[in-house]
Amino acid sequence: MLPMPSTNQDLRCPGFCDCRFPSSIDVANHKGNIPDMVTCRCGEDSGNGLQWQWYKDDESDAHIVGRNIIFHPTYSQGTAIARGEQPLQHDKVHFWEMRVITALAGTDVMFGIGTDSVNLEQFKFHFVSALGTNAQSWGYSYNGKIQHCGDQLPYGQKFSQGCLVGIFLDRTRGHLEFYLNRRSLGVAYTNIPTDPHVKIYPMVCSTAAKSVIRLINSTSQPATLQLRAFQSLVKHPEKLEELRQMPGLKSIMQSYWFLAPPVRYSRSSTDYELDLGDEAVLSSSKLRLGRKQKYRESDDVNIDEEDLYANAHKIPLRRNDSGDEEYAASIHEFCDEYFHYLL
Template sequence: MAHGFCDCWIPTDTDEEHCGGHTPNLVGCQCGDNEGGHGYSWQWEDTKESDSLVTDRDILFHSTRINGTSIVKGKQSLEPGMVHYWEMCVSSPTFRPDVVLGIGTQDVSLGQCANRYVSALGSNDHSWGLMFSGRIQHCGEQLPYWQNISQGCLVGVYLDRSRGHLEFYLNRKGLGLAYTNVPVDPSVKIYPMVCSTGSITAIRLNNCTSVQDTLQLRSFQALAKKQPDQVSILRQIPGFRATLKSYWFLYLLFHYFE
């Protein structure tokens, strides 16, 4: 099982039971928050279809009762022709069943599993998910991908809508390409999503960004992956500093474990 991202305090079951329905009270740690310094390109959407309490970046699933599976999605769709990256902190004990992080199209109904206890994301061809067990799922097929996700982990999602690629990161370590069949068709809207069947499950959106797919992006991506030390030098040059600032997440991911 993977260890947490940092050594900060994380809530216990007792803490969660006494949180009073306010998710910020559950997440004192700010490690990884808004790493790029540009604000948040999207936040979670609060809808009546989901049995959850949503406060911008925080989700508290099933805060008053457990009644099937709750699904929450982002307010904005993830545009085609762009590269998207976001990270979420898992602040709840992860023995709880069927917590899945991932993406889904506009055809995913947030209330489709309201009376059933299932791993909803990835259960059909409209969604793709990473389960707390470390398995990935699409079209109902579960495949081994990584080890269990533990409390305090930082889970990153890298979506390339130009190529249709989806990859997950755990504590900023790449886990490898998960799927290559995400729609690139502009008519298909894709949203970040999370689902849970467990009571008082807390998830925080730590950061998110979206950038246009350009030759400049791909060049920086290749350089950051193969020669992160050279990127560090470029970041000190005034003419490059502003440009590379937009690609902070690529440098962060490839440089973090150097």
Template structure:
């Protein structure tokens, strides 16, 4: 017959200690955290990072620029997949006047590829807010860039915006927040559709999600900041920005999230630019004004390279249907004889 050994009385915890440790059915993970916290100095801050295996909110779907199957499959998964959107819709070879700055980023941000255009936030797990800014300050002229959401969009916030050099990109690395717009030095558009500035937010647009293309236009001449969603203008977010040196910025709290800079252009405020803007306003629902305008063969590729972003962006609300217009036809002018006396 086996005998049941009794623990030595000196090694058996008292009833009071057992009650303090095991009351309310505390699981082993809570006990481990409790012992870790007790071992820290009372003057030393403690940060507990929990891997974000499941999203705190359901990822946003149905807001993609395209309807590729890859986008739908990844977004509908119950868990956040480490794989990102593989389609290249909307990523025409437009070139980039600037890319992301590897020296001006949070520690939880990494850049993939050698071109420094794709940003990956929190590659393993997230314990705060990470951000990165562009390598070039934007001051004089016209500036336009587009960010594509290449991963599921979820969590406390994922944002696109601008800010000055005073913005501390690491100030919220141990807390979850909407970093862009927490102060007067930054403006940020959240994936929830809220616009943030000076610590407050307002409803600005509909949500955006995986596959969405968010465009930003900084007009230093008029001092305005405008946002585009899937190449449709959604409104002017800020005014009176003249004489400010602003940097493009993005931030995210979501684990394994990513964004990609698909184009960035800067141009001086010239008569050519102003004329293109007026032509764009005259054809607000046209998908591509370059296609319908009766331009000379040599001028079309030149404008496409220098100011193509102006003539291919929609001015109307996204709820309005896109109108495909037929190419315009020039009516030849009649020859008019002018006498010298008519000029007097």
């Protein structure tokens, strides 16, 4: 078993790109619309389309301006929670991505999901890690921890301004997975309700005054065999690249872009580039470290260490009830048969 390098826990994930973001002093002194202070040159703010946006609540201290959530625009006296405008359907997989516009600080800023039982005003006058305090929500903190039922667990790197936080929710399987700068951090929870009567919403919470989160992508797709095939292929980037060269599959690839999203890291953080693949999947979970060790030692897996996607998809999607990985193997067989049929 590989020990976790202590330095990785202390590193803060660098921003996704080199776009200009306002300093904390600029934000504190700014009297206008804070999102207007961001000058985006990388094109990511245009996104890949929005199938839902944030729910506007005039009584909340989370102000919605277009795709942006401006938490505590004057000063903070507690925790504000914002949610999506519509529940996420039970028979689909959902992916949405958010850009962190301002520097994050304070008690907590969290990204995740919650049911319609979550009281958005519950912690209005309390500074808490709101998402995951009970069984009705699941959260991922900017401190790198995940939380559910009040239990916090180490999960990934700390992150702040300029980073992209993605959330992949598979309601058909009850799986919740987080992405950081378009790298999968692995499945965080497998206990998300699949009951169609349970309404689940995207959520973000913050205790930080004048903190801004921008929604840049939101998509929902039926859980078809086609999607499962691509979900399996992303763990084999060399095969995925072959499919990208086939004109007849380009539209399909675009529909499932979030399963293998484009990666663009900041040129000013080149020191991190060689380690990002490993850092993204590092976790204190012995299970994840065991899987990572297994894939490195396997003679059957040919991974190009220079490939940007190589390390991000080494974790199997799920295990069967007996705890082994035969289920993943059967998925590969279905995928091979499906793509043979397509081609």
